[in-house]
Amino acid sequence: MKLEPWEIEARFRRHAVRITRQRAAIYAALSETTSHPTAEDLYRTVKRQHPMMSRNTVYYTLGVLRQAGLVQEVNVGHEVARFDGNVTVHHHLVCLGCGQIVDVMDDGLNQLAISSRQARGFHVLGHRVEFHGYCADCQQAGLGAMARRG
Amino acid sequence: MKLEPWEIEARFRRHAVRITRQRAAIYAALSETTSHPTAEDLYRTVKRQHPMMSRNTVYYTLGVLRQAGLVQEVNVGHEVARFDGNVTVHHHLVCLGCGQIVDVMDDGLNQLAISSRQARGFHVLGHRVEFHGYCADCQQAGLGAMARRG
DNA sequence: CACTAGACAGGAATGATTCCTACATAGCAT
DNA sequence: ATGCTATGTAGGAATCATTCCTGTCTAGTG
Numbered sequence A, B: 001m002k003l004e005p006w007e008i009e010a011r012f013r014r015h016a017v018r019i020t021r022q023r024a025a026i027y028a029a030l031s032e033t034t035s036h037p038t039a040e041d042l043y044r045t046v047k048r049q050h051p052m053m054s055r056n057t058v059y060y061t062l063g064v065l066r067q068a069g070l071v072q073e074v075n076v077g078h079e080v081a082r083f084d085g086n087v088t089v090h091h092h093l094v095c096l097g098c099g100q101i102v103d104v105m106d107d108g109l110n111q112l113a114i115s116s117r118q119a120r121g122f123h124v125l126g127h128r129v130e131f132h133g134y135c136a137d138c139q140q141a142g143l144g145a146m147a148r149r150g
Numbered sequence C: 001c002a003c004t005a006g007a008c009a010g011g012a013a014t015g016a017t018t019c020c021t022a023c024a025t026a027g028c029a030t
Numbered sequence D: 001a002t003g004c005t006a007t008g009t010a011g012g013a014a015t016c017a018t019t020c021c022t023g024t025c026t027a028g029t030g
Helices: A005-014 A021-032 A039-049 A055-068 A136-149 B005-014 B021-032 B039-049 B055-068 B136-149
Strands: A072-074 A082-084 A091-095 A101-104 A123-134 B072-074 B082-084 B091-095 B101-104 B123-134
Touching: A005 A021, A021 A039, A021 A055, A039 A055, A055 A072, A123 A136, B005 B021, B021 B039, B021 B055, B039 B055, B055 B072, B123 B136
Parallel strands: A091 A123, B091 B123
Antiparallel strands: A072 A082, A091 A101, A123 B123, B072 B082, B091 B101
């Protein structure tokens, strides 16, 4: 979702995050997409408007925003870290073909619990569910490949 | 669970994995623990009995065993890869304090489904649930710390 | 027992992320 | 507005898990 500059600044103030051009640009870029970009993706995007932007600043800023609760880190398998400007509780659907990650908002999933027998004394604070499968496009491509193979 | 050499060899044959001392040692080490070791952990463990073992072989072997379906890779957050000799469908409980990972076997969790509206055309093949919290020991330690602070 | 595809060791290379440091600036107090 | 100081930034070096490369070595086959 595209955010106005004043909205970004308000959120930063609300979360006690110092307002800088770089941070606003990074957060804006992340908020505008639903594609869960990597730090490198964000670096390339913001670099277009801020040619002096350093990779370091992107990593540092993502760390700051994460600690402030404005950004979530999403990790799928052992691939590079991805980031999500959607900090509401939600889960993910991952395509095994193209790697795309789609948000899943589902109250049922948010309410999952674990039996106390299984919890083994843990004090459980939250959970994360990750579904794996093939997106419509990759299913299509797969069928095509099978057809070509005969 | 400790496996006899013949049992390891039988599994390798069943999964068309070439039998070598190194592979047997790595798989044995992984099967004996429930602690989800990293490649480095396994390397250090097997190196005791096989001083010539190279790190490379550990990574290569884990890759082979994973593809053969004898080993599962478990990733928590963006930390180093961890491995699990338990290839039955199960989920994990992660301690935010000490990082330990505990297996959770729960039929209810195995049967989670996603509404077709949310699935957005995906063909879903599986899912993974990760619970986060604090283990009994870390809760204990946390209370201690709070008490000391007054 | 010989052959060969595949495995092994060890070192080099890669690449995401973090560390270091000198310079710049946001936000506060004057 | 102006200056002060804690914090942020750029850019390059360093780290470290993992992968790649290459020259032996060996499991499994006939």
